[in-house]
Each structure stands twice: as C-alpha cells, then as structure tokens.
Amino acid sequence: MPATTLAATERPDLFVVRRRRSGVLGFLIGNPRITIGGGMLALVVLMAICAPLLATHDPLSLAPWLRARFPSAEHWFGTDMLGRDIYSRVIYGARVSLTVGISVAVLTSVVGLFIGLIAGYLRWADGILMRVMDGLMAIPSILLAVALMALTRGSMVNVIIAVTIADIPRMCRLVRGVVLSAREQPYVEAAVATGTRTHVIIRRHILPNTLAPMIVQATYICASAMIVEAILSFIGAGTPPTTPSWGNIMAEGRALWQIKPFIVFFPAVFLSVTVLAVNLLGDGLRDLLDPRAATRT
Amino acid sequence: MSQTPPVLDVRDLSKTFAIRRSFFGRGGGAVHAVDGISFAIAEGETLGLVGESGCGKSTAGRAILRLTEPTAGEVWLDGERIDGLGAGEMRLKRRDIQVVFQDPYSSLNPRLRARDIVAEPLRNFASAIPGGIEERVADLFDRVGLRPDQMDRFPHEFSGGQRQRLVIARALALKPRVIICDEAVSALDVSVQAQVINLLARLQRETGVAFLFISHDLAVVEHVSHRVAVMYLGRIVEIADKAALYGQPRHPYTQALLSAAPVPDPDGRRDRTILKGEVPSPINRPSGCHFRTRCPSAAAECAKVSPVLRDVGGNHHVACHLVEG
Numbered sequence: 001m002p003a004t005t006l007a008a009t010e011r012p013d014l015f016v017v018r019r020r021r022s023g024v025l026g027f028l029i030g031n032p033r034i035t036i037g038g039g040m041l042a043l044v045v046l047m048a049i050c051a052p053l054l055a056t057h058d059p060l061s062l063a064p065w066l067r068a069r070f071p072s073a074e075h076w077f078g079t080d081m082l083g084r085d086i087y088s089r090v091i092y093g094a095r096v097s098l099t100v101g102i103s104v105a106v107l108t109s110v111v112g113l114f115i116g117l118i119a120g121y122l123r124w125a126d127g128i129l130m131r132v133m134d135g136l137m138a139i140p141s142i143l144l145a146v147a148l149m150a151l152t153r154g155s156m157v158n159v160i161i162a163v164t165i166a167d168i169p170r171m172c173r174l175v176r177g178v179v180l181s182a183r184e185q186p187y188v189e190a191a192v193a194t195g196t197r198t199h200v201i202i203r204r205h206i207l208p209n210t211l212a213p214m215i216v217q218a219t220y221i222c223a224s225a226m227i228v229e230a231i232l233s234f235i236g237a238g239t240p241p242t243t244p245s246w247g248n249i250m251a252e253g254r255a256l257w258q259i260k261p262f263i264v265f266f267p268a269v270f271l272s273v274t275v276l277a278v279n280l281l282g283d284g285l286r287d288l289l290d291p292r293a294a295t296r297t
Numbered sequence: 298m299s300q301t302p303p304v305l306d307v308r309d310l311s312k313t314f315a316i317r318r319s320f321f322g323r324g325g326g327a328v329h330a331v332d333g334i335s336f337a338i339a340e341g342e343t344l345g346l347v348g349e350s351g352c353g354k355s356t357a358g359r360a361i362l363r364l365t366e367p368t369a370g371e372v373w374l375d376g377e378r379i380d381g382l383g384a385g386e387m388r389l390k391r392r393d394i395q396v397v398f399q400d401p402y403s404s405l406n407p408r409l410r411a412r413d414i415v416a417e418p419l420r421n422f423a424s425a426i427p428g429g430i431e432e433r434v435a436d437l438f439d440r441v442g443l444r445p446d447q448m449d450r451f452p453h454e455f456s457g458g459q460r461q462r463l464v465i466a467r468a469l470a471l472k473p474r475v476i477i478c479d480e481a482v483s484a485l486d487v488s489v490q491a492q493v494i495n496l497l498a499r500l501q502r503e504t505g506v507a508f509l510f511i512s513h514d515l516a517v518v519e520h521v522s523h524r525v526a527v528m529y530l531g532r533i534v535e536i537a538d539k540a541a542l543y544g545q546p547r548h549p550y551t552q553a554l555l556s557a558a559p560v561p562d563p564d565g566r567r568d569r570t571i572l573k574g575e576v577p578s579p580i581n582r583p584s585g586c587h588f589r590t591r592c593p594s595a596a597a598e599c600a601k602v603s604p605v606l607r608d609v610g611g612n613h614h615v616a617c618h619l620v621e622g
Contacts, residue, residue, distance in 0.1 A: 185406075186400060
C-alpha cells in the first residue's frame with residue numbers, strides 16, 4: 001500500500017459525497033428555486049394583505065383633474081385616465097390575482113382529485129367521465145371562460161368558477177393517471193388480498209401517491225389562472241371595471257399605451273413577477289418531491 | 298394425508314381474457330390463460346405448481362385469490378365455496394387465504410413503516426382478533442426472524458431477504474389456512490432463497506399452513522413441495538407426489554422439462570429431450586392435446602381428443618393418451 005494513501009477516517013470527503021446542510025437555512029440554500037419563488041410570492045401575498053397600509057390613495061377615488069399623470073412623488077406609478085392612483089390600484093390588484101389564482105388552484109385540486117379518484121377506481125365511470133373531460137379540454141380554456149362569463153355577470157366569483165371549470169380536466173387527468181398506475185402496484189394488490197377495505201386502500205395506499213404531483217400541478221394552475229384572470233379582465237369579460245385588478249388596469253391603459261406606457265407597464269410587471277414566482281415555486285417543488293427528475297434542467 | 302378434507306380445492310378453474318380486436322366491440326379472440334385446472338391441497342401440505350413463463354400459473358394463483366375474477370370453475374376454501382362470493386363476504390374469507398408475491402420491493406408500500414405494514418391485516422380485522430395488535434406484530438417479527446428495533450424502519454431500509462420476511466409476516470398475520478407463494482423466492486439470491494425456504498418450512502411445521510408454491514424453478518419446487526403439478530399452456534399435464542414426479546415423470550412435457558434442468562455435476566452428461574419449436578400462443582391453441590405440436594411421440598389421436606388427467610397408479614395423474622395406466 002503506498003504511503004500517501006490516507007486512512008478512511010482522515011479523508012471524510014471520500015465518503016461524504018454531498019455535504020448537506022441541515023435546518024431551515026440549509027433547505028433554503030439547497031433549493032434556490034423554492035427559496036426565490038416562495039420568497040417573491042410571500043412578498044406579493046404580504047403586499048395584498050397589507051394593501052390598506054401600503055396604498056397611498058383610495059384606489060377607487062376619481063380625480064379627473066389629475067388624468068394620466070406621469071409617475072411623481074405624489075403618485076408613484078402615475079395616474080390613469082380617470083386620475084386614479086395606479087400604485088394604489090396595483091397594490092389592491094394583487095388581492096384579485098392572488099384570490100383568483102389560489103382559489104382556482106384549490107378548487108381544481110379538490111374537484112380534480114375527487115373526479116380523478118372515481119375515474120381511476122371505477123372502470124365503468126372512467127369512460128363517461130373522461131369523455132366529458134376530453135370534451136372540456138377540446139375547448140380552449142380562455143374561450144370556455146369567456147363563454148361562461150357571457151352567461152353570468154362579471155364578478156370575481158364567476159371568474160373563479162369559469163377558470164376552475166376550464167382547468168379541472170388537467171388535474172383530473174393527472175390524478176386518474178396516478179391512480180391507474182398506483183392501483184396496479186403489487187402492494188395495492190397485497191392490501192386487497194389482506195382484506196383491506198376499498199376506502200382504506202384509497203386513503204392509505206393511493207392518495208399519498210397523488211399528493212406530490214397534485215401540488216406541483218396546482219402551482220402551475222395557479223399561475224395560469226392569474227394570467228387568464230388578467231386576460232379576461234383585459235378583454236372586459238372578467239372582474240367588473242370598478243374592481244382594481246391588474247387586467248383591468250392594463251385594459252384601461254391600453255388606449256394610452258403609445259403615449260403613457262407606464263399605465264400598462266406597472267401592472268404587467270407585477271403580474272409577470274407573481275406568475276414567475278409561482279412557477280419557480282412549482283419547479284422547485286417538482287424537483288424536491290420527485291428526486292428522479294432533479295437532474296433535469 | 299388424503300383422508301383429511303382439503304384446505305383448498307380448485308375444480309376446473311378457468312380464466313380467459315377477451316381481446317378486443319376491432320374498434321367496435323369484441324371481434325377478437327380470447328387468451329385462455331388458465332384452462333380448467335383442478336387440484337386440492339391438504340392442511341400442512343405444499344403443492345408446487347411449475348411451468349414455464351406464460352403457462353398461466355400466476356394467473357391461476359390470482360384467480361384463486363380473486364385478484365382477478367375466474368371465468369369458470371370452483372374454488373373451495375375449507376369446505377366453503379369462495380368463487381362468486383360478494384366483495385364483503387370475500388373480504389372475510391381473505392383471512393384464511395393469503396399471498397406472497399415475487400417482488401418484495403414493490404409489494405411493500407414505500408411510505409409505510411414496517412410495523413404498519415405487518416399490522417395492516419390485523420387492523421382490517423381488529424374486532425375479530427384477540428389481544429393487542431402491538432404484541433401480535435412483535436410476535437410476527439420474531440417468528441420471521443426480524444428484530445424488534447427494525448419495526449420503525451421503512452421498506453427501503455431492508456435488504457431483499459428481509460423484505461420478503463416482512464411480506465411473509467404480513468401474510469401470516471391473520472393465521473391463514475393457505476398461503477399462495479407466487480414466485481416467492483425467485484427475486485432473491487440463492488443463499489437468501491435458502492433462508493426464506495427454510496423459514497417457510499418452519500412456519501408450516503409450526504402452524505400447519507398449506508402452501509401453493511408457484512415457481513418456474515424446478516430445484517426450489519422439488520425442495521419445498523410434497524406434491525408437484527406441472528402446467529403447460531393453461532392446463533395441468535401431470536400431478537404427482539414429488540418423488541414420483543421427479544423420479545419417474547410420465548408426461549412427455551414433464552420429461553422434457555426435467556431433462557432441461559441443469560445438473561450440478563460437470564461430468565454428468567445425460568440424454569436430453571430437446572423440444573422443438575416454441576410454446577404455442579394461448580390465443581390459437583392446438584386442437585386436442587396442447588402439447589402435441591412439440592411432443593416427440595405425438596399420435597393421430599392427440600390432435601382429436603383432449604387428454605384428461607387420469608390416475609396412472611399411486612396418486613400419479615397424467616393427461617396424456619400415450620401413457621399406459
């Protein structure tokens with residue numbers, strides 16, 4: 001044995017391939033996408049919650065004598081064509097986007113999980129449910145939402161319902177796929193053979209498999225719902241124009257886009273950053289919950 | 298042994314899978330995976346079920362367990378017919394018939410701790426089981442040779458042999474009368490195979506449980522079984538006591554199968570019966586005797602009449618026209 005060879009105890013780096021930090025800080029450093037995405041999202045959430053404290057003006061008060069002013073010390077993001085303070089409106093607009101995004105994500109998860117479990121577990125229901133879902137999927141979700149909004153009054157609740165219905169098939173298909181593969185697992189058959197009741201099998205052996213992909217999918221649905229809400233508001237089929245939502249602010253600034261671009265610019269930046277944050281968080285969670293995909297870039 | 302009533306009695310069990318060939322309806326044929334097999338297992342007995350891949354031996358096990366619904370035939374467990382029972386009644390019967398699958402990796406839920414895996418069957422029938430579940434789990438761990446400190450581990454923290462012990466502990470938990478071992482040791486190393494086989498033998502002596510031991514490994518089956526049944530293309534072609542079957546195989550297929558098994562002796566040269574061709578498809582099976590297309594001594598009769606299993610003396614049953622009995 002050459003003299004330069006060190007004993008194993010003297011070369012710990014040989015055996016500790018990847019030194020992992022422990023604790024919350026270590027987790028945050030080890031998962032930068034979750035840290036950055038989650039941090040940015042937390043800021044937006046905080047902003048939405050503290051909107052009354054952060055806003056400098058009433059987001060609804062009109063001031064026609066101050067129409068379309070450039071950003072100034074008084075109006076940080078300028079004013080729109082009715083003289084309303086864009087900064088305050090953008091701050092309050094976060095409430096609409098987050099409410100819609102999170103509500104749609106939660107609702108699609110709950111309904112998609114329910115339908116997906118039934119479709120994955122009951123063979124006879126599968127055909128019917130999945131054909132309905134295929135039908136829903138064949139229609140572009142924005143068109144479906146516009147049609148649903150046309151049938152109802154423009155309100156935030158209706159936007160949430162419309163976007164949820166459009167997004168349910170995605171979640172449903174995901175859950176069904178996971179259930180179908182999980183129920184073929186030998187440990188599920190073994191559970192059947194040991195006399196485990198069906199509802200216990202679903203709860204103990206099948207549901208845990210669906211949670212990780214569902215959480216990841218829910219973040220993507222949350223991000224896309226915020227965009228769809230903004231689009232619906234932008235084309236006038238979303239929240240009522242009186243509500244300060246990012247889509248509404250952009251819609252109102254559209255006419256002045258070439259001469260006063262800041263009216264569209266600020267809400268657009270907030271929307272992009274929020275969607276980016278949610279997507280980063282989703283990517284981070286995907287890699288964390290599915291280690292096999294971690295090396296994928 | 299033949300005086301006591303059988304614990305498991307399988308009569309003319311069949312399982313066919315329909316094939317959908319066209320987009321509209323069932324234009325296609327059917328896969329006859331299991332084609333009318335019959336056998337009985339007595340208390341404390343091990344019946345080996347051998348055959349090559351795809352002969353239907355695993356499907357037979359799954360059909361007996363009702364993990365797949367049998368197409369025809371009867372399954373009697375302890376004098377009671379269990380095929381056709383409703384889901385609720387069948388669930389109660391599952392206490393008496395358990396299963397050990399081939400792959401100890403995938404037959405354990407990776408998210409559950411070892412103690413919860415073994416406790417699952419006990420909790421399913423908690424009201425019918427006297428005593429605390431914790432003590433029963435500890436006892437089961439002891440009996441399959443696992444340490445009590447391993448109870449809180451997850452499946453991935455066990456070796457293959459230990460996992461199979463865990464699977465066996467789970468199968469034993471409800472004190473079943475029959476355990477179907479579907480290739481139970483095939484995924485293990487030879488040395489670990491021996492340990493698990495010895496464990497099964499010891500448990501059989503202690504509890505009187507009967508085993509249906511499904512395997513493709515002739516040596517393992519010879520070691521564990523009291524009687525052996527040989528399957529070919531969904532049918533049992535020969536069933537006899539171990540010594541008779543391995544010593545004097547009567548069916549041409551059994552003879553060929555045994556001659557193909559390796560002999561642990563480098564100088565031992567034997568006359569091998571080499572079969573020609575492939576196993577026919579279970580969708581388009583030959584008429585009459587399924588084996589006739591590859592049988593070295595097939596006669597004209599073999600194409601016309603399906604041979605039935607008949608006693609050729611000494612509880613040795615063969616399904617072949619050419620065997621004198």
